[in-house]
Amino acid sequence: MENKQYPISKTLLPGLELNLIFFILCGSAVQVIFGQQHTLFLLLRLIYTPGIVLLAGLYTSKDDNNVSFLLKHAAVYAVLFIFFGLCNQVLLNHKKPFQSVIRLVTMVKIPTPSEMFFTAAVLFLCAGLAARYVDRIYKRKRLLILAGVLAIAFAFFPSDIFGYPIIGVFTGCETYDCIALLPYLGYFIGGIFLGKENVLFSKKISVGSLVVSFISAVLLFTPLKEAALITLPAFPVYLLYLLAGLFIPFRKLTEGLLLLGDKGIAVLRGWYQDFMNNRRKALPLYFAVYTITFVIMTACVFFSFIEYDNSIAWMHDAISQYIPRIHYFTDYVHECISLLLKGDFNFPSYSFRVGLGNTVPLSYEPVYWLFALFDSSHVEAAYNIITIFRFFLAGLSVSVFFLYHKKGYFESLLGSMMYTFCGFAIYAGVLHAHFIAPMIFLPLLMLATEEIFRKKRWYLCTIFVAVALPANYYFIYMSTLAMGIYYIGRFLFTKDRDKKTWKYFFTTTATFAGAYLLGVVIGNISLFTSFASFMSSGRAGNSEIAASSFFDYGSAWLTRLYTYFISSPGSPGAWLKLGFIPFSYLAVVILFLKKGNRLIKFLFLICAASCIFPIAAFVLGGFSTITNRWCYILALLVSFITVRAIPELRGLTRKELKTLFISLLPYLLIILMNRDYRTEFTLASLAILLCNYVVILCMNKELHLINMHTSKAALIFLCCASLTLNAYYQYFEGKNTSPTSFAKQGHVIDEITDTPMKVLNNYPDDSFYRVSTAEIPRKNLCSSLVMNYNSIATFSSTISGPVIDYNVGMGNTAWNLVQLGGFDNRTFMNALACVKYYALAKDELSALPYGYEEVPAKKDKKSPYGIYKNNYTLPLGYTYDSTITEKEFYNYSALERQELLLQTAVLDDEHVQLPKKTFVPTASEAKITDYEAKGLKIKKNIVKVTKPGATLTLSFKGMNDSETYLVFDGSLNPTKSNGQHMVNLDLSCKDYKRNLDFRSSNHTYSTGQDTHLFNLGYREEAVDSCTITFNNTGRFSVDSLKVYCQPMDNYASYIKELSENKLEDIQMHSNTITGNISVDKEKLLVLSIPYQKGWTAYVDGKETDIIKANVMYSAISLKPGEHDVKLVFRRPGIKASLCLSAAGIVIFIIALIIRRRRIKMNK
Template identity: 30%
Template sequence: MNMKKRFSTEKKTDYYLIYTLAFGIIGLILYLQFYLNGKSLIWSHDGVPQHLNSLAYYGEYLRNILHSVFVEHKFEIPMWDMHIGYGSDILTTLHYYVIGDPLTLLSVFVSPEKTEYLYAFLIFLRIYLAGIAFSRYCFYHRNSKQAVLLGSLIYIFAGWTIYAAMKHPYFANPMIYLPLILLGIDKIYRKEKPYVFIWSVALAGVSNFYFFYMLGIFMVLYAAFDYFVVFTDKSERTIRCIGKWLAVFAGYSVIAVLLAGIILLPVILPVFGTGRFQAENYVPLFYDRIYYEKYLSCLIGENMIQWGVAGYTAISMTGVFVLFAKKKSNTALKAGFLLLNVFLLVPFAGHVLNGFSYVSNRWIWVYGMLIAYIFVKIYPELFRLDIREKRKVFVMLLIYCGAALFSEAARTQRNMSAMLLLVCSTAVILLYGSIFVRKRNLCLMMSGLLAAGIFFNIYYQYSMEKDYLSEFADRGEAMETLESGTDLAVLDTEDDSVYRYDQLDALSCENSAMHMGTNSTSYYFSVASGSIGEFFDEMYLNTPWEQHYENLDGRTILDRLASVKYFVVKSNRYQYMPYGYYWLEGSAEKNGKIYEAFGSEEALPLGYTYDSFIPREEYEKMTVTEKQQALLQGIVLEDSSLPEITPEFNDQEIPFEIRKGKGCTVKDGKIKVTKEGAKLELLFNGLENSETYLIAEGLDYDGLSPKDRVSEKKWNKMTRYEQNQLLHEDSHWRYWKESQKASITVGGQFPEKTIRIFTDKYNAYSGKHNFLCNTGYEKAAKQSITLTFEKPGAYTFDKLKIVCQPMERITKQTEKLNQEVLTDIRMDTNRITGNISLSEPKGLLISVPYSKGFRAYVDGKETELKKANTMYMALELPKGEHELRLEYRTPFLVPGICLTLAGGLCYICLVFVRMKLNKKKVPKV
C-alpha cells in the first residue's frame, strides 16, 4: 500500500469527535449571545417575512405533496400560489431561500409553530458541514489533524458566519460546496473519479443560483492555478495539454449543470427580465478613502462596507506572515492571496462577482477558505522557522500593525484588540525554540489564541458593535409576527370569494398573506415578476423597489383594476381610506391595536370584461394619469378584434407656487438643500371630490459635501480656522455613501407619505426615477403640500407637477366593467376555473400577473392568452356562455427536466465507461 493510500484510509474518527466537541462549545457560546438576551436567530428585517416564512411555507408545501401522493393517491406539485404577492410562481420565488437546498427538506418534519427551532438548528448545521467539507479537502492534501482542526475553526467562525450567516442562513451554503468543488478539481487532475466534482457542482447549482455564479468563477480560477501546481513539467504545459484538460472540465461541468437544470433553468431565465438585474449601477474606480484606511485592520477586526465581512481570527494573519517569509514555496497560495486582496481593493471586481450588479463583496467566504488553508498548510513550518525567517515575520508584523493602525479611523476598540491578539500570536511563533521548545506547548498556545480570537469576535459583534442583537426578533415571537392584524381583519369578513385586500400604514409584516392564506397587494422577495415591475414603472408607483412593495398607494383606480375588495386601516385612521370604501366588514385586535377592514360594493372580481380595446402604441403615448384612466375604459393589447376606443380624460394639472423654507433653494429643476429637514411648500387651488397627486419625473439625488452646503457669502465671513475645520470635515466626507439614497416626506392636511429616492450608487437600485405620490382622496379641495427633505443634497427633477384626479366618472366606468364578469371562480392546485356569460364579444381580463406558464382553455379548447394592461392576462371571448379553465406550469420547467434527464443519462454513461476502462487496466492473472 502506497503512502497516499495509507493516508486516505487512516482513521479520523478521533478528529471528527474533537471537531464536533470544539464546534459544539463555540456554537453554544455563540447561541447564548442570543438566548441570554431573549433573542431568536431570526433577523427582523428579512428573516421573518422572507427566511422564516419561506421555511415554514416549504414544510407545509412538502407535507401537502406527500398527502396528495400517499393519502389522495394523486401526484400534484403546486407550482403557483395566489397568496404570494399578486400571485407568484412558487419555485422561482422561494428557490433563493429554501427550494433546492437539501437541508431545508427537514422542514417536512416540523410544524409551523416549531419552525423557529429548525431555523436555528439549520444555521449551525450549515456551519458545521462547512467545517466538515473543509476538513475533507485538507485531509485529501495530507495535512495533519492538528492543522486541519485549527484551520477549520478559522474557516467556519470568521466574520462571514458570525455576522452574515446569522442574518441570511443560506449565506453559509457556498462554504459547504466550495471545498468539495475544489476537492473534485484536484481529484480530476490526479485522474481519480470525477464524481465529487460533478455532484458538488450540481448541488451548488440547485441550491442557490446567486452563489452558484460566484462558485463558477472561483472554480475556474482555482483550476487554472492548480494546473500549474500539479503539472510542473514543460511538456505538460503545452497548448495541446491545456486544451485537453479544458475539454475534460468542460465535459464534467456540462454534466453537472445539466443535472441541476430542473431548478437552474426555470429560476435563472426570469431573473434576466427584472429591472433590478437590468439596472446600470454606479461602479467607482476606487472605494472611499476610509475603506482603504481601515482595510488592513478590518481583515482581522470589524466589518468592512460592501459586505467585506472578513473578521478572521488573528492567528490566521500570523500564518500569512510565515507563508511570505518562506522563499520559493507555496507560490500558488501566495499568488491566490494577492489576487483575492486585489479583488477586495478594486470595486469593479465586486461588481463582476456580484453578477455585474451593484458593488458587493459577498464572495469573501472564498477569501476565508484561502486564509484558513494557508494556516493549515503553513502550520508545520511554525515549528521550524530559522532566525532569518523569524526576522522577516517580525518585520511584517511591524509593517502590518503600523499600516493597519496608521489612520485614526482604523484605531477602533475592536481593531486595536485584534492587533493585540495578532502580536501575541506572532510572538508565540517567534519565541518558539528559545523561550520554550516543546511542540505541545506551541500547539496549545496557538489553540488558545485561536479560541480567544473567535470569542473576541463573537463578543464584539454581539456585545459592543452597533447593538447588532437589537436587529433580531424576540425569541418565540417571530411566527406570531406573521399572523398580522391586517390579515386577521380580512379573515373576519368570512368572505369565501376570491379577492384582494389593500392597506395603508396597517401592515405589520410583509408577506403575511402567504402565511395566513389571504390575497394582498404586498410582496417582499428577492426575485419579482418583470410584468409587475413594468406596470409599476408605468404608473409611477411610489416605491423605489421592484421586489418590495406594500400597497397601491391608496389609488382608487389601481385598486379597482387589481380586484381589491377590502381596504384595511388601523382604528381611527380613516383619513387613509381611498374613495369608495364605506362599509366596515371585519375587524381584529393585535398587540393592542385594532385593525378594520372596509369593503367596497364597486370592487371588481378576479375576471371582468371590456367591450373595446386600446392599442399598446397609443397607450404608451399617454401621461401616467391618462394611462390609469384609460385602463378603466378599454383593455390595452398589442392588437385585438374588439373595436378600438379613444379614452376620455378628466384629470387636471394644477398650477402651484413655491414657498421656500430655510436651507432650501429652487432653480432650473434643481432643489438645493443645505440643511437637514428643510421644507418646501407648494401652494395651489385643488379640485373637490378628487385624489391629489404630486408627480415627480426624472427625480434624482446627489449628496452635498459639507463645503458645498456653505454659500460663498457665508464662506467669506468665516475665519481661516473655521474654513480649515470645514475643509478637514470635507476631506472625510464620503461621496459614494452619502449619495446612495434620500427621501422626501410629503405632508400637509393629510397623512404623511414618503418618496424614497435610490441612486445608481445604492445596492437596491432598479432604475426608478419617476414617482407619483397620492396625497389621498378628499371631498374638499386641497390647498397645499409640504415637502420635507431628509438630508442635504441636490434634488433634481425633469418635471414637478400637481395633478387632481376627479372621482366622478370612476363609479360609472367600474360598473360597466362589472356588468359581465367571471363567476363561480375556484382556485385549485395550478388551476383557476370559472364561468361567464357574454351578450357580445368581449375581452375578459383576469387580474393575475401575466406569465408564460399559464394555458387557457375555453369550453375545453385551448385559447390564446394575451398580456393585457401590461401586468395582467386576458382572453378574447365570443358572445355566449363559456367555461374557463386556466392551468399553470412553471415556465421552462419541462426543458429543465429534460436537461436533468439528459444529465442523468450522461452521468450513467460516464460511470459505465469508466468502469469498462478500469476493467481493461486490471492485469490478467
Template identity: 30%
Template sequence: MGKKLESRKSIYFKYTLCFLVTGILVFGWLVAYGKSFVWDFDGVFQHFNTLAYYGKYLRKILMTLIREHRFVFPMWDLSIGFGSDILTTLNYYAIGDPLTLLAVLVPGSRTEYLYAVLIVIRIYLSGMAFIMFCRYHKNQGNGVLLGAVTYCFSGFVLFCGARHPYFINPMIYLPLILIGIDKIFNREKPWLFVGMTAISAISNFYFFYMIAIVMVIYAVFRYLMIYGRIRIKEVVPWLLKFAGWSFLGIGIAMPILLPSAMYVLGTGRMSAKNYIPVLYPLAHYARLLNDFFGVDYIAASPRYYTVTGFAPIILVALFILLVSRKKHRELKWGWVVLTALLLIPYAGHVMNGFSYVSNRWIWAYGMLLAYILVKLYPDFLELKKSEKRTLAVIGCVVLPAAQLLLSKYATLHGWLGIGMTAVTIVILLICSGMKKQQFFAAAMVVTTIVSIAGNAYFLFSPDQTNYLKAFRAKGAPYAWLTNQAQNNLVKELEDTDTFYRYDQYGNIARENTAMQNRLYSTDFYYSVTNGAVAEFFREMDTSNPIEQMYDGLDGRTILDRLTGVRYFIVKKGHEEYLPYGYDEKVAENKKYTVYKTEQTLPFGYTCDSVITREVWEELSVTEKQQALLQGAYIQGETEYDTDLAQTSLVFNDVEPEYEITTDGDIQIEGNQYVVGKSGASITLHYQGVENCETYLVLEGLNYDGEATKFGMTVTRDDVEKKETVYTERNSFYSGKENFLYNTGYHEDASSEVTLTFRKAGVFTIENLYLAEQPMESLDQQTEALKENILENVEFDENTVKGTITLDEKKILVLSMAYSKGWKAYVDGKEQAVLQANGMFCGLELDAGEHVVEMHYCTPYLIPGLIISALCLTGIVIFLIWKKKCK
C-alpha cells in the same frame, strides 16, 4: 490503514469539540438574551417565512399523494404578491437546498427551532468540508483544525449565518467541488465534481455563479502547478474534459437552474445601470485593517458587503507566507489575485453577475486564508532568526503603528485583534525550538477561540455594536407572520368569497404574511419579482422605490379597484389614509381598523374595447390609470391585432397651476433643488377641487452625490407620507426615476402640498407637477367592467376555472400576474394568453357561453427536465459501457 483511520477520526473529533465550544461562545449571546436566530427584517419575512411555507408545501404534496393518490407539485401561488411562481421565487431561499427538506417534519409553529438548527448544521458542515479538502491534499495535524475553525467562524459567518442562512451553503459546496477538480486532474472518478456542481446549481443560482468563477480560477492555478506553463497540447484536452463534466453537472440541475436563472435575468434589478466606481472610497480602504479582525454590522452592507473579521492567527500565517521562504508560491499568487479582486470595484460588479458592486463572494477569500494557515502552520516553529525578527517587528510594532495612523477608523475590536496578533507571535517565539509542540498547539487553539469569541462579543453585545437588537425575540417570528400580522383581522372575517384582495397604508406593512394566512394581498418582498408586475409598477410610477418590494398601491383608488381590493387596513384613528369608497368598518383591534368596499372589480372582468400602443405611449401616468378602467391595453412585442373597437378614452384629471414657497436652506435653480440642510422644504400652493385624490408627480428624480439613498416627506393637510428613493449607487436600484405620490382622497378641496427633503444635496427633478383625480366617474366605469364577469371561479393546484356568458366579443381580464407559464383553454380549445392592462392575464372571447380553464407550468421547467433526464441517462450508459470495457 488503522493509523490513518484513527487520525481521520481524531481530527473530526477535535473539530467537533472546538466547534461546540466556539459555537456556544458565539451564538450563546442569542440564547442568553432570549433571542431567536431570525433576523428582524429579511429574516422574518423572507428566510424564516419561506422555510415555514416550504414545510407546509412539502406536507401538502405528501398528503395529496397519500389521501388522493395524486403526485401534484403546486407551481403557482396567488397569495405570493399578485401571484407568483413558487419555484423561481423561493429557490433563492429554500427550494433546492437539500437541508431545507427537513422542514417537512416540522410544523410552522416550531419552524423557529429548525431554522436555528439548520444554521448551526450549515456552519458545522462548512468546516467539515474544509477538513475534507485539506486531508485530500495530505494536510494533517492541528493546522487543519485551526483552519477549519477560522473558516467556519469567520466574520462573514458571524454576520450572515443568522442574517442570511443560505449564504453559508457555498462554503459547504466549494471545498467539495475543488476536491472534485483535483480528482479530475489526478485522473480519478469525476462523480464528486459532477454531483456537487449539480447540488450547488440546484441550491442557489446566484451563488453558483460565484462558485463557477472561483472554480475556473482554481482550475487554472492547479493546471499551472502541474504543467508549469500553458501548452496547447495539454490545455485543450483538459478544457474539453472540464467543460464536459461541468455541463453534465449543470445539465442535471436544469429543472431548477434553468427556470430560476431565466427568471432572475428578466428582472429590472439585473439590467439596471448601477454606478461602478474605478476605486472604492479611501475610507473603505482605510477601514480594512481594522475590519480584518471584526465586523461592524451597521456598515457591512453599505460597504459593498466586504465582511471580513478573521482570527488573528490568519494574519500571522499570512505574514510568514509573505516574508519567509520561497515555497508556497501558488498560495502567494492566489492571495495576490483574490486580494486584487477584493480591492477593485469592477471585480465586485463581475462577481455579482454584472449587477451592483458587492463582495458577497468573500467567503471564498476566507477559504484561501484558512488554507494558507493550514499550509503555513508547520512552519510556525521552524522560522529563521531573521524571519522571527521580521515577524516580531510587523506584529508588535508595524501593526499598532498603522492602527494609530488610522485611528479615525480604529475600534475596540480592531485593537483586540492587533493585541491577539501580538500575543500569538509572542507565543510562537517563546515556543520556537521546543521539541514537544503540544503546548504551542493548545495555546494556538485557545487564542483562536478567544479571538473568535471576542469578535462575537463586539458584534452581538448590547454594550458594543449590539447586533442582538436586529433579531426577533424567541417565539416572535411565526406570530409576526400569522396571528399578529395586520391581515389576521381580514382572515378572521371569514369572507367565503373565492377571491378578494386587501391593501393597507399608513402603517408598517409585513410583507409576504399573506402566504402564511392564505390571503391575497398587494404586498411582496423577495429578491426577484415577476417582470409583468415590475412593468406595471413602472408604468404607473408607483411610490415603491424597490422593484422587488412593494407594500401596497399607495392607496390609489383606481389601482385598488383594478386589482380587486375589497378590504383596506389603516392604523386605528387614521382614516385619512383610506381611499375613496372604503366606508364600511368591518373589523378592528387595538392597533388597526379594516374597512370594506363593494365598488371593486372581481377576479375576472371584461372590456369591450382595446387601447392601441400608439395611444398608450402618449398618455400621462394619471391618464394611463384612468384608461385601464375604460378599455384593455394588450402588451407585447408587436401591436395586438384584433377587430375589437378602439377605446374612446375620457379623462377628468386636473393639473392645477401652483406657486412655490420655500422653507429652510433650499435654493431652486431651474429643475435643480439645492438643499443646504436636511429638513428644507418646498410648498406648492394651488386651488384644488373637491372629492378627489391629489398626486404629487416627480419625473426624472435624481440625486447628485455619493449617497446610496435619500428620504423625502410629502404632506397634504393631515396626510403625511415618508418616502425613500434609491440612487444608482445602491444595490436595490432598478433604474426607477419617476414617482407619483398619492396624498390621499379628500372630500373638501385642498390648497397646499409640501415636499420636504430629508437629506442635504443637489436634487434634479426634470418635471414636477400636481394632479388631482376626481372620483365622480369611477363607480360608473367600475360597474361597466363588471357587466360580464367570470363566475363559478375555482382555484386548484396550478389551475383556475370559471364560466362566463357574453353578448359580444370582449377581453376577459384575470386579476393575477401574467406569466408565460400560463396556458388557457376556452371550451376545451387552447387559446393564447395575453398580457393585459399591465400585469394581468387576458383572453379574447367571442360572444356566447364559455368554460375557461387556466393551467400553469413553470416556464423552462419541461426543457430543464428533459435535459436533466438526458444527462442522467448518459451517465447510466457511460457507467454500463465502462463496466463492459473492464
C-alpha cells in the same frame, strides 16, 4: 521534638487543597441560599486564605524546578475565577455575559466569591516565579529570619492604600474586596518550613499554633484586631493539614479521586497523541473533537443572541421573506405528502398568496428540505437550528478539504473554525442563511477540481455540481470561476513534468468540462426555475455601478482593506467582509517569506487584486453590480494559507522572525496613529495579533520557551478568542447586525403577523378578492404566506418584468426592485387589482381610498382594527370593448394612465386591436401658489438640505371629492456621482402622513422610473397644502414638482361598465381556475392574474392564447356568446428539466460503469 517523618505524599497536598475548596464552596452556597455573608467572610479569613497560602508554600518547597506545576495551578485558578465571576454577574446580578467577561478579564470588576480564585491565581503565579529561589533563602538562616520578621510586620500592614486589583490582591484596596495576601506571608513561610522539614505532626508546632490562635482570640477585643485576625487561623489551618494527612477515609477518597483523574488523563493523552500524530484511527476522533469544538464555538460566537434573547431572524429579509416562505413550504410539503398518500399527483404549483399570484416558491438546496421535518408552528426553532446546521456543514466540508490535502488534525481543526466563523459567515450567514451554502460546496468543488487534475475521481465534480447548482446558481457561478482559476494555476505551477504538457492539459480539461457539464445537466432544475425567473425579472440587465471607476474604489479603500483584514465588524465596503483571525495575517507574511508555494501565492495575488479593483467585483457579481460576495472564496484560500503555515512556525529563522515583527508595524501604526481606525475592536485584534507573534517567538526551536503541544493550545485558544471577539463586536455594533436588528426569541411569527390583516378571519368571504392596508411595512410584505390571504404585496428578488413595467409606468412609489408594498392606496390601481377589503387601524382612516365603507365583524370580537369593504370591486375577470397599443398608452402621463386603464385595455402592438375609444382625462393640476422652506435652500432644480428635518411646505388650491397627488417628474437623486444613496422623506397632508425611502438611480434596487406619484389621500373637501420633510442632509436634484387632483366623479361608471360582462361561477382548484361568461359582442376578458409563462387557457374546451394586457395582467379574446373558461397552470420548464436530469443520470451511470470496467482491465 517528636516528628513523624514522611516523603511528601501524592495525596497530602491535593487532599488539603480539596478540603479548602470544599469549605469555601460550602460558604458560597450558604451565602447564595441564605444570604449569610458573614459565614463566607469567616471561612475566607479563618480557613481559605491562610490555608491556600500555606498550600502554596508546601507546593513551592517540593522541588526547585516546580515552576511548571505552579504555573498550571495558577491557570486553573484563573479559569475558576472567570467561571465563578461570570456565574455571579450573570446568574445572580443579571449582567450581560459578554460585558461581564470583558470586565473580569480587564479586572474592572472582581465579584464575590470569585475574588478568592483570583487571589489563588496570583499567589501561585508569584510562587512559580519565586520557586527557584526558595531553597537558597531556606538554607540562609539570616534571610529566613528576615522573611519571618517581614511576615510579622505585614500582619500590621494597612489596607485600602491602593486602588487597582492587581496591587490590591497583595495589600487590599477599595475596588478589590478580597483579603490581601501580604499579611499572610507567614503562612507561606510556614508551608515552606513544613515541606522542607517533612513535618506532618509535631507537638511543638501543635502547641505553638494553639497558643498563637488563643492569644489572637484574646487580641480580637483590642486595637490589634486586624493583626489578630491574621494569626487566629494558625491552629485551624494546622488541624486541616493534619486531617488531610492522617484521616484514613479522607486519604483513601483522595487517592481514589487522583487515581480516577490519572486514568482519565492517560486516556485523553492517548487520544491527543493519536490526534496530533495524524493516526488513521484518530479520524473518527477528529470529527468528534470538531463537533465538540463547533458546539463550544457556536455558543461563544452566537452568545449575543442568547444574551439579548434574540432569534437568528433578521428583521429585514428573514422576517419579511425567508421565514414566511419556509412557513408556507412546510405546509405545502405536508399537503403534497397527504395528496400523494391519496394517489393524487396534481400538486399545487400556483398560489395567489404569493404576491399578486405566482409560482409556489420552492428551494432546491438540499439542506432547505430539512424544514419539511418540522411543523409550521415550529418554524422559528427550525430556522435557528438549520441556520446553525449550515455553519456546521461548512466546517465539516472544509475539514474534508484540509484532510484531503494531508494537513494535520490540529491544523484542520483550527482552519475549519476560522473558515466557519469568518467575517463573511458571521455577517452573511445570519442575514441571509442560504449564503452559507456556497461555503459548504466550495471546498468540495475545489477538491473535485484537484481530483480531475490528478486524473482520479472525475465523478466527484459531477456530483458536487449537480447538488450545488440547484442550491444557488448565483454562487455556483462564482465558485466555477474559482475552480477555473485554480485549475489553470495548478497546471502552470505543477512540478510534475508529466503533467505539464499540452496533451495532459487538454485531456484533463476535456474531462473537467465533461464532468462539469454533466453535473449541470443533472442539476439543471434551478436554470429552468430560479434563473429563468431572474432573467424575466427587472433585475436582469439592471447593471448599476456604485463606483466612480471600474479600477478605483476611492482613496481610503486600501487602508480599510488592510486594516479590516483581521477585524470585524469593519469592512472596506461593497460586501467585502473579511474579519479573519489575526494569525492569518502572520501566515500570509510567512507564505511570502518562504520560497516555493507559487500556486498559493498566485491565487492570493489574484484575490488581492480582485479586492482592489471594482471590475473584479462586477465580473464576479454576474455583471449586474459591484458586490464582493465572492469573498467566501478568499476565506477558503486564507484558511488554507493559515493551516499550511502552522508546521513551519518552529523552523522560522531569526531573520524571518525579525521580518515578521516588522510586518506588524504598519498595522500597529495605522491603529495607533489614526483615530478613525483606533476602535475597540481593532485594538482587540491588534492585541491578539501581538499575542500570536509572542507564541510564535516562544515556540521557535532556537528559543524553545514552550513545547509544541502548549504552543498549539495557545494558537487554538487565540483563534477561538479572536473569532468570539469578532462575533461579539459584529453583533454588538456592526451594521445591520446590532441586537435591535433581530427579532426577539419566540416573537418571530408575532412580528410577521403584526398587521391589521389579522382581523380578516372575522370577516369570512368565499369569493376571490385581494386585501390591503394603509401602509405595508417591510416585515409584513409576505405575511400572506403565513396568514392565508391574497395580497397585493410581496418581497422577492425576482419580481417579474411585467409587474415592474406596470409599477414604473404608473409612477407607483410604494415599491422598489425587490419589494412591492401595494399601490400607495390609489383607488384606480386597487380596483384593477381586485382589492375588495381594507384593514385599517382607527387612526389610519385618512389613507382609505374612495368608495370603501366599514363592515361589521361577522364574529363578535373587539379589535383595534376595522375592515372596510370596496363598494366598487372588480371581479377576477372583467371585460373591455376597446383597446389601444402600449405605444399609445405611454404617450399619456402616469396619472392619466391609471384612469385610462379603467376605460380601455392596453395590448402589445402585435395583437389584434378592438375599436378605440375617445379618452378624456379628468385629472387636473392644482397650481402651487406659495411655498415655505425651512432648513433648506432651493436653487433651480437643486435642493440643498442643511440639517435633518428640513421641511418644504407647498400651498395650492385643491379640488373637492378627489385624490390629491404630489408628482415628481424626473429623478430625486443625491448629486454625488457615485455611491448608492437613500433619501428618506416624510409626507403630510392634513391628517395623512407617510414615510418613504428613495434610492439613487445607481442604487442596486432602484426602480429607474422618471415619474413618482405620491398619493396624499382622498378627501371630500379640498386640501390646500402639504409638507415634505427631508430626513437626510445633502444636495438633491428635483427636475419638476407639481400637485394634481384626480376627481372621482366618473369612477363608479367605469367600474360598472367593466363589470357588465364578467367571469362568474368561479371555482379554484389545484392549478385550475374555471368560470363562465356571456358577452354580447367581441370583447377582451382581462384577468387579474399577473402575466407569466405556465398558464394555458381553454375557452369552450379549445386552447386559446393568453395575451398580456394592461402591461402586467393576462387576457383572453372572446367572441359573442356564452363561454366556459378554464385556466390551467403548469410550472414552466419543469418537464424539460426533469427529462434532462433523467438523461444526465443515465449518462452518469453508464460513464461510471465504463470507468469501473477500465479499472478492472488495468488491474
